[in-house]
Amino acid sequence: MTDPPSLLGALPKTHRDRLLALARDSSFPTGERLFDEGGPADRFWLIRSGEVALDLYIPGRQAPVVETIGPGQLLGWSWLFPPYRWHLGAQTLVPVDAWEFPADQVRALCTADPELGYQLTLRCAEVIGERLQATRIRLLDLYAPSTGVS
Amino acid sequence: MSRVMPPLPYRVTATHPETADAVSLELLPAAAALPRFRPGQFAMVYAFGVGEVPISVSAIRHQDGALVHTVRAVGAVSGALCRLRPGDVVGLRGPYGTGWDLxxxxxxxxxxxxxxxxxxxxxxxxxxxxxxxxxxxxxxxxxxxxxxxxxxxxxxxxxxxxxxxxxxxxxxxxxxxxxxxxxxxxxxxxxxxxxxxxxxxxxxxxxxxxxxxxxxxxxxxxxxxxxxxxxxxxxxxxxxxxxxxxxxxxxxxxxxxxxxxxxxxxxxxxxx
Amino acid sequence: MSAPMAPAADDAVIGREGLAALVDVLRARGFTVIGPTVRGGAIVLDELESAESLPYGWGVELEAGQYRLRERADGAAFANAAGPQSWKTFLHPARVRQWRAERSDGQLTFETDDTPPPRFAFLGVRPCDLRAIAIQDRVLATGRHADPVYQGRRSGAFLVSVECTEPGATCFCVSMGTGPAAGPGYDLVLTELADEGGHRFWIRSGSPEGAEVLAELPGRIADDAIREAAREGVSAAADRMGRAMPSVDLHRLMAGTLEAPRWDDVASRCLTCGNCTMVCPTCFCTTTEDVTDLTGDHAERWRLWDSCFDLDHSYLHGGPVRPSSRSRYRQWLTHKLGTWYDQFGSSGCVGCGRCIVWCPVAIDITEEAAALHDWANRPADNGAAPE
The missing domain is CATH 3.40.50.80 (Nucleotide-binding domain of ferredoxin-NADP reductase (FNR) module)
Structure with a gap:
């Protein structure tokens, strides 16, 4: 994937360039633990290739995967809001290539340039909204075995 | 304009369980065949004595006229269809509907x-x-x-x-x-x-x-x-x-x- | 007034004995003659063995939710408006076996009943019902698929229309453009006159077979006086319609008022009994029933009238798409007056008024349409444009 990921795609080029200037390429092998629930949310990623599973810790059980994040998608938004702690854990399912952004520098950039900050927050909110909607739809269990009587 | 006809008998030549509650039925005409189906069209599939349900065709084999219907058991008729075995006969009407515009x-x-x-x-x-x-x-x-x-x-x-x-x-x-x-x-x-x-x-x-x-x-x-x-x-x-x-x-x-x-x-x- | 007329005549005048001869001629030609007759306090449609069974001297009083017979002094046979039944009872029967299936030795065979249906002659088809038959033709016989049951019964049917001279308080054919004069489609048409000039019928043919039958009837040549009197009677009836459908684009009105509060209002009255769909001469919905005998080797497929007011009508594994009476009444009305145009190129309503008469809570289709029209044209609120 050579296009900018959708999170950045909608931003004006100047904003995009300033954000990408903060990013560094990162690669992870299969099974790499990227973060754990409750840990400091000090960075986020835009996935270029590969797949990352988000999980929740439940004592006595293997952590269930609640969603996966793949190419073109934003991994991590807990860095946006205090207390900057991860809500979920993350682990790669396959080798992953991503842009990694340092959260403190991005937040500082947002503070210094409120227009950029507003646009980026708007885009993140859109992503969060889409995921909330997707989660609600999964709650419907649309493909569940029928309970009908016909 | 075509006249609505009674179903034509089609014999189940193979069944493929797809999931816990879905089966693909491979059907061949027992005598006369229905006109050709296009992707997205459906047949009214009749389970003897139970009833008919509309089911889209899930594969069309032009060589021998075989139709495949994948049925999910959600009611009495679809349940009966899912229990069919090779050799059983169903009734088929169709093809009906628009189909995908490819x-x-x-x-x-x-x-x-x-x-x-x-x-x-x-x-x-x-x-x-x-x-x-x-x-x-x-x-x-x-x-x-x-x-x-x-x-x-x-x-x-x-x-x-x-x-x-x-x-x-x-x-x-x-x-x-x-x-x-x-x-x-x-x-x-x-x-x-x-x-x-x-x-x-x-x-x-x-x-x-x-x-x-x-x-x-x-x-x-x-x-x-x-x-x-x-x-x-x-x-x-x-x-x-x-x-x-x-x-x-x-x-x-x-x-x-x-x-x-x-x-x-x-x-x-x-x-x- | 006894010798058969010359076959060339396009129209004629017949008396009561001519009407009796009409039934006899049709029966002699092999038709099963169906016409109005009084039974159980109503004018119903049934097989006529002779014209004596016609409702001579009976009129009806119609109002929303009301139907009463009343005697008439003039002895007229057709001075009454639509009864509870329509011709769909015969052309699109309430219960039909579609096929028989037999299972033996690993074979499945299907059989249809190939007995030819009776050849019907319908005597007393009102102009509104003549249009209703044309509408059902479009739905059941001339679409992409033809229903063989309907087609078999319809193709041989002989239609004797009777123009309306005594509309009921629930009639609104004028506003639907379907009456009280007969449109095309009849084999014969009668206009009844019962006045100081006597009890007589102006009769015209609309088909070669109609002309043949007409030629066999005892009568006399029509003159301009009777033509004039008959036309006046029909035209006077047009001025005495009990009701009128609002003269607006109903197709558009229905499409634009799907969320009108009026649907909640009518839903608070509607019992969803489905009477309106049973008496409607164009409602055509059916459901199916599969039955087997005790051996389990013989099965039958039956088709039965159904109603969009029935919960199961919209059943989709899990539940009905239209669980509320609001949505079911809306389906009926918007289909009848609106989406019927999209599907079949015309309105599904012919203005016969049966749905008004036979509604147990007196819901009036013309009043509901008018209320929707009023809502669509309500004054703009808060600067918002009306729909």
Missing amino acids: DSAAGADVLVIAGGIGLAPLRPVVHQVLDRPRRYGRLGVLVGARTAEDLLYRDELRHWRTSAQVEVTVDRPTPGWQGTVGVVTGLLDRSELRAENTCALLCGPEVMIRHTAQALIARGLPAHRIQVSLERNMRCGTGHCGHCQLGPLLLCLDGPVVDYAGSQPLLAVREL
Whole structure:
């Protein structure tokens, strides 16, 4: 994937360039633990290739995967809001290539340039909204075995 | 104009259990054959003494006239059909309905998006596009299922991967599942959608169809390039029983495949 | 007034004995003659063995939710408006066996009943009902698929229309453009006159077979006086319609008022009994029933009238698409007056008024349409444009 990921795609080029200037390429092998629930949310990623599973810790059980994040998608938004702690854990399912952004520098950039900050927050909110909607739809269990009587 | 005829007997020549509650029935005419089916069309399938249900054709074998119907046990008739064994005979009427408009997809990328049993009516589309690769652009197949065990045509999906982008996501990962978890719209970010020249074909629960069509429109695909297969109660298949109305549409004649641009306002009206 | 007329005559005048001869001629030609007759306090449609069974001297008083017979002094046979039944009872029967299936030795065979249906002659088809038959033709016989049951019964049917001179308080055919004069489609048409000039019928043919039958009837040549009197009677009836459908584009009105509050209002009155759909001469919905005998080797498929007011009508695995009476009444009305145009190129309503008469809570289709029209044209509120 050579296009900018959708999170950045909608931003004006100047904003995009300033954000990408903060990013560094990162690669992870299969099974790499990227973060754990409750840990400091000090960075986020835009996935270029590969797949990352988000999980929740439940004592006595293997952590269930609640969603996966793949190419073109934003991994991590807990860095946006205090207390900057991860809500979920993350682990790669396959080798992953991503842009990694340092959260403190991005937040500082947002503070210094409120227009950029507003646009980026708007885009993140859109992503969060889409995921909330997707989660609600999964709650419907649309493909569940029928309970009908016909 | 054709006269409504009684069903023609078709013999079950093979049954393929697809999931815990879905079976593919391979059917050959016991005597006379029905006219040719096109992808997206359906037959009224009669289980002896129990009743008829509309079921889209999930594979069309032109060499010997075999039809495959993938049936999910959701009621008395579909349950009876799922219990059939090779050698049993069903009644078949059809072909009914519009079918997928693949002519309008010529020269364009074809993006097939299916949820659950919705992959069944779309499978003949994949077959046709794979058979005539030069007629179409790239083929993408995005599939959502409840769990990996609920996925239809698992062997075929692997085979399709050699010539198409095939992405699968599940609502619930079961042990051993290493793939994507989430709704099917999440796969759109993973597919290389060329919105200016893509024809999208959607089938699944209506909520999934609406949500996916909106996500495609948000990504720049015009509504008239989205075809959706809709479902309503059907008793006759011939436009006479009045059950399958969705506003102005009689879905057995005007559907089940309709253009999203035209059907979107209808789907937005509650209890229409 | 006894010798058969010359076959060349396009129209004629017949008396009561001519009407009796009409029934006899039709029966002699092999028709099963169906016409109005009084039974159980109503004018029903049934087989007529002779014209004596016609409702001579009976009129009706109609109002929303009301139907009463009343005697007439003039002895007229057709001075009454639509009864509870329509001709669909015979052309699109309420219960039909579609096929029989037999299972033996691993074979499945299907059989249809190939007995030819009776050749019907319908005597007393009102102009509104003549249009209703044309509408059902479009739905059941000339679409992409033809229903063989309807087609078999319809193709041989002989239609004797009777123009309306005594409309009921629930009639609104004028506003639907379907009456009280007969449109095309009849084999014969009668206009009844019962006045100081006597009890007589102006009769015209509308088909070669109609002309043949007409030629066999005892009568006399029509003159301009009787033609004039008959036309006046029909035209006077047009001025005495009990009701009128609002003269607006109903197709558009229905499409634009799907969320009108009026649907909640009518839903609070509607019992969803489905009477309106049973008496409607164009409602065509059916459902199916599969039955087997005790051996389990013989099965039958039956088709039965159904109603969009029935919860199961919209059943989709899990539940009905239209669980509320609001949505079911809306389906009926918007289909009848609106989406019928999309599906079959015309209105599904012919203005017969049966749905008004036979509604147990007196819901009036013309009043509901008018209320929707009023809502659509309500004054703009808060600067918003009316729909």
